Amino acid sequence: GxxxxxxxxxxxFKHRSIVYSFPDAENSNLPVFTMNYARIQxxxxxxxxxxxxxxxxxxxxxxxxxxxxxxxSCLLISIGLMVGAIMHSVHEEPPAxxxxxxxxxxxxxxxxxxxxxxxxxxxxxxxxxxxxxxxxVGTLWNSIGIGMSLYAVCQIEAFEVxxxxxxxxxxxxAIISAVDPVAxxxxxxxxxxxxxxxxxVFGECLFNxxxxxxxxxxxxxxxxxPEVEPVDVFLGVARFFVVGxxxxxxxxxxxxxxxxxxxxxxxxxxxxxxFIFMYSYxxxxxxxxxxxxxxxxxxxxxxxxxxxxxxxxxxxxxxTIRHVVKMLGTISETLIFFFLxxxxxxxxxxxxxxxxxxxxxxxxxxxxxxVLVLTQIINPFRTIPFNFKDQFILGYGGLRGAISFALVFxxxxxxxxxxLFVTTTICMIMFTVFIQGISIRPLIEFINVRRTNRNLxxxxxxxxxxxxxxxxxxxxxxxxxxxHYYWKxxxxxxxxxxxxxxxxxxxxxxxxxxxxxxxxELQNAMEILDTxxxxxxxxxxxVSLQYVYPLSHSSACFLSLSLSLSRSLSLACSLSLACSLSLxxxxxxxxxxSLSLSLSLSLSLSVSFCGLVTLSVSLSLCPPGCLSYxxxxxxxxxxxxxxxxxxxxxDGYLRNPEGFGLGSIYQG
Amino acid sequence: MGSTNSTLSKIPxxxxxxxxxxxxPAHIVRLYDRFEALDKEKTxxxxxxxxxxxxxxxxxxxxxxxxxxxxxxxxETVDFHSFVRILAHFRPADKKRPxxxxxxxxxxxxxxxxxxxxxxxxxxxxxxxxxxxxxxxxRSMLEMQVTEEQLESIADRTIQEADLDTDDAISxxxxxxxxxxxxxxxxxxxxxxxxxxxxxxxxxxxxxxxKQAMKGNxxxxxxxxx
Numbered sequence: 001g002x003x004x005x006x007x008x009x010x011x012x013f014k015h016r017s018i019v020y021s022f023p024d025a026e027n028s029n030l031p032v033f034t035m036n037y038a039r040i041q042x043x044x045x046x047x048x049x050x051x052x053x054x055x056x057x058x059x060x061x062x063x064x065x066x067x068x069x070x071x072x073s074c075l076l077i078s079i080g081l082m083v084g085a086i087m088h089s090v091h092e093e094p095p096a097x098x099x100x101x102x103x104x105x106x107x108x109x110x111x112x113x114x115x116x117x118x119x120x121x122x123x124x125x126x127x128x129x130x131x132x133x134x135x136x137v138g139t140l141w142n143s144i145g146i147g148m149s150l151y152a153v154c155q156i157e158a159f160e161v162x163x164x165x166x167x168x169x170x171x172x173x174a175i176i177s178a179v180d181p182v183a184x185x186x187x188x189x190x191x192x193x194x195x196x197x198x199x200x201v202f203g204e205c206l207f208n209x210x211x212x213x214x215x216x217x218x219x220x221x222x223x224x225x226p227e228v229e230p231v232d233v234f235l236g237v238a239r240f241f242v243v244g245x246x247x248x249x250x251x252x253x254x255x256x257x258x259x260x261x262x263x264x265x266x267x268x269x270x271x272x273x274x275f276i277f278m279y280s281y282x283x284x285x286x287x288x289x290x291x292x293x294x295x296x297x298x299x300x301x302x303x304x305x306x307x308x309x310x311x312x313x314x315x316x317x318x319x320t321i322r323h324v325v326k327m328l329g330t331i332s333e334t335l336i337f338f339f340l341x342x343x344x345x346x347x348x349x350x351x352x353x354x355x356x357x358x359x360x361x362x363x364x365x366x367x368x369x370x371v372l373v374l375t376q377i378i379n380p381f382r383t384i385p386f387n388f389k390d391q392f393i394l395g396y397g398g399l400r401g402a403i404s405f406a407l408v409f410x411x412x413x414x415x416x417x418x419x420l421f422v423t424t425t426i427c428m429i430m431f432t433v434f435i436q437g438i439s440i441r442p443l444i445e446f447i448n449v450r451r452t453n454r455n456l457x458x459x460x461x462x463x464x465x466x467x468x469x470x471x472x473x474x475x476x477x478x479x480x481x482x483x484h485y486y487w488k489x490x491x492x493x494x495x496x497x498x499x500x501x502x503x504x505x506x507x508x509x510x511x512x513x514x515x516x517x518x519x520x521e522l523q524n525a526m527e528i529l530d531t532x533x534x535x536x537x538x539x540x541x542x543v544s545l546q547y548v549y550p551l552s553h554s555s556a557c558f559l560s561l562s563l564s565l566s567r568s569l570s571l572a573c574s575l576s577l578a579c580s581l582s583l584x585x586x587x588x589x590x591x592x593x594s595l596s597l598s599l600s601l602s603l604s605l606s607v608s609f610c611g612l613v614t615l616s617v618s619l620s621l622c623p624p625g626c627l628s629y630x631x632x633x634x635x636x637x638x639x640x641x642x643x644x645x646x647x648x649x650x651d652g653y654l655r656n657p658e659g660f661g662l663g664s665i666y667q668g
Numbered sequence: 669m670g671s672t673n674s675t676l677s678k679i680p681x682x683x684x685x686x687x688x689x690x691x692x693p694a695h696i697v698r699l700y701d702r703f704e705a706l707d708k709e710k711t712x713x714x715x716x717x718x719x720x721x722x723x724x725x726x727x728x729x730x731x732x733x734x735x736x737x738x739x740x741x742x743x744e745t746v747d748f749h750s751f752v753r754i755l756a757h758f759r760p761a762d763k764k765r766p767x768x769x770x771x772x773x774x775x776x777x778x779x780x781x782x783x784x785x786x787x788x789x790x791x792x793x794x795x796x797x798x799x800x801x802x803x804x805x806x807r808s809m810l811e812m813q814v815t816e817e818q819l820e821s822i823a824d825r826t827i828q829e830a831d832l833d834t835d836d837a838i839s840x841x842x843x844x845x846x847x848x849x850x851x852x853x854x855x856x857x858x859x860x861x862x863x864x865x866x867x868x869x870x871x872x873x874x875x876x877x878x879k880q881a882m883k884g885n886x887x888x889x890x891x892x893x894x
Contacts, residue, residue, distance in 0.1 A: 383760070458829050459822065459825050459826045459829060460826055460829050460830050463805075463806070463809075463826060464785070466809055467730065467785070467788060467789075467805065467809065468785060470728055470729055470730045470809070471730065471734055471785070471788060472758075473724075473728060474724075474725050474728045474730065474731055474734040475734065475755070475758060477722050477724045477725045477728070478702075478719070478722060478725060478734070478755075479699065479702055479755065513806070513809070513810060513822065514810065514814055514818070514822070517818075517821070517822050517825065520825070521821075521825075
């Protein structure tokens with residue numbers, strides 16, 4: 001019989017699907033092979049984009065030197081730019097990942113959850129005053145300063161931006177003055193500055209959300225109204241308190257509810273991690289419902305929850321939770337930067353030299369001034385004051401990122417110069433992420449900021465710290481002086497007497513000394529097992545890497561033929577010549593990186609003969625409907641990577657200074 | 669200001685105290701008021717029992733050690749001058765102090781603070797923290813939570829980490845080298861909200877690539893949680 005081929009378009013004419021169907025005739029046979037792309041389209045494309053971005057991440061680590069000097073965010077944006085260029089040249093639209101809803105509901109929560117979950121709690125609570133000071137007052141200072149000065153700049157006729165009025169300038173300033181958690185964390189975690197500085201930068205970028213939300217809403221509201229009344233300013237202040245305290249309140253409530261729930265989950269261990277994620281996400285969504293600061297809600301939820309939950313859940317669940325939180329955060333971050341690059345190319349821009357340059361300049365200037373002034377005011381209240389080097393890094397580390405980008409897209413279209421704002425925001429983000437992000441590491445070394453050796457944990461430290469805490473508390477009692485030790489003591493008593501009884505299942509108080517001791521012993525035990533008997537693979541992978549290494553520096557892909565077997569399947573064969581002479585046989589599985597229009601997944605197998613010639617055959621799958629198939633392969637032979645299960649590795653888990661949870665294999 | 673002045677006049681040798689300890693006169697007045705409040709019998713001296721009247725100090729795990737630090741060996745009482753001198757240990761260090769080797773170390777320098785902390789451990793004042801002394805401290809801090817065996821394991825591990833000249837005790841020099849304040853707290857943090865505030869003010873280890881090799885790898889102790 002005849003095969004009917006139906007070409008159907010989706011509603012927005014962007015996607016085609018081909019459905020092969022047989023007419024209902026007498027001679028119809030059973031279709032052996034059918035294809036229905038439309039049905040799986042959305043999940044399929046999501047998966048492929050995630051995979052592509054993740055392959056990019058794998059690819060970066062091939063050369064360690066790159067990731068050392070260039071933060072991953074920059075690399076991801078660059079790859080995104082390339083992909084965006086390709087897509088733009090064939091007029092394909094990228095998926096709307098950075099649209100308001102998708103970004104704020106799906107992309108941002110995992111990152112903020114990860115930040116909140118792995119905040120080092122003790123330094124955080126010690127510095128909470130400074131953190132809030134910088135977050136609230138600092139952001140206000142920046143917004144108002146930048147807004148006003150931009151308005152002044154707009155008055156200059158030469159720049160042709162006189163039509164932007166004060167409210168719009170202030171609105172724009174509110175958007176770009178907020179330091180972005182995603183960008184800052186990805187840069188700062190690799191650089192080990194001293195604890196105080198780290199926690200202030202970290203905390204500031206998380207907690208300035210309240211101010212940003214309020215300012216954004218306020219100026220948005222005001223931009224549409226012809227005039228501002230004084231009562232609006234008061235309402236703005238009131239709204240700030242509602243937003244900030246409300247966010248924190250919701251977070252704490254959900255944290256307690258989560259802890260309480262985990263008290264009863266001893267029989268359903270498998271779904272214990274679920275509660276953590278659901279409750280924190282719920283906190284985020286409820287906060288979004290009331291338009292209060294959702295970032296603060298999820299951060300406080302994670303902070304509150306972590307302490308009690310980790311005592312209630314099993315060891316395995318604890319590890320799972322930590323691992324999944326990290327994973328989700330990393331995926332989100334990767335995707336955000338990647339799509340930042342993609343969307344940069346595909347949006348419409350309006351360039352204006354004066355406005356953009358002045359924005360960059362003013363942002364730097366105001367941030368620097370702000371940090372200087374604020375530090376002078378708060379230094380007397382700090383035990384460890386910030387010196388000038390710290391202040392410099394504090395100011396220089398104020399990177400802007402994707403949150404500003406998403407916010408600028410949601411500006412109402414009634415604002416005439418929206419495209420200019422979009423372009424300026426993108427420039428701002430690119431500038432801070434690339435220039436400041438790349439230069440901050442050499443700068444830190446150059447000006448010799450106090451660093452910290454974060455990975456050092458010993459029993460001695462723990463014991464001495466405890467002793468000194470007790471000493472200080474005792475001396476304070478002696479002097480009759482109360483400081484935050486008093487409140488800490490009170491809180492701990494309240495905690496022990498009431499909260500722990502309610503929220504924790506097995507109320508056995510355990511000193512941190514004992515806990516740390518157990519942890520360290522377990523770590524030692526597992527290290528010994530790892531290196532002595534365990535990993536057979538460790539040996540051979542080192543061997544194979546040894547041989548393959550000379551190749552990796554000098555192989556190049558010379559010839560690449562690609563055959564399209566059908567519209568969806570193609571076989572590419574490439575021959576590459578290695579320039580160095582080494583006698584080895586290695587069979588390596590390559591993960592080839594391929595950039596193509598509608599995404600394709602490819603696997604390739606390569607065999608190298610005498611180290612001279614590498615033949616690689618790759619098979620790639622791409623959905624039907626791609627216009628043309630272009631690809632290039634980055635062939636890297638030494639991709640046999642092996643990650644031994646070693647708790648002390650810090651490179652895989654750079655984001656988390658606290659180390660990893662205990663492995664589950666020794667738990668009954 | 670009138671009451672301050674009048675209180676100041678009651679204290680003998682105020683200027684000398686100010687000079688030696690670096691407290692401002694206002695601080696000294698406050699401390700004097702506190703001293704008088706503790707000294708119920710108005711003898712001008714404090715005895716250990718007077719300290720015991722402070723409730724919260726009494727339930728502090730190392731409360732008795734702190735009280736003991738005020739009394740020099742052999743002395744039964746503490747007068748106001750000694751009281752203030754000991755408390756001067758807790759003042760923040762003066763960063764701008766010129767490092768003059770001929771002058772004695774000021775009371776609130778980092779070294780003096782470390783010595784004070786060391787003395788809390790070293791009750792018999794032989795210049796070393798022996799295993800027994802460490803065990804005592806651990807016992808008082810950990811009280812009921814652990815068994816005697818676990819205490820001994822912890823003490824062993826502690827000495828092993830810090831003991832560089834393998835004499836099974838921690839001398840003051842070894843004590844100084846332990847870098848407190850660098851590590852971030854980990855998994856089982858119980859929301860303890862303090863930092864090493866007064867005693868070690870600026871202690872940042874210069875970051876280098878090798879992490880400190882743990883001597884614990886020499887032998888293995890399987891003391892898994894019970």
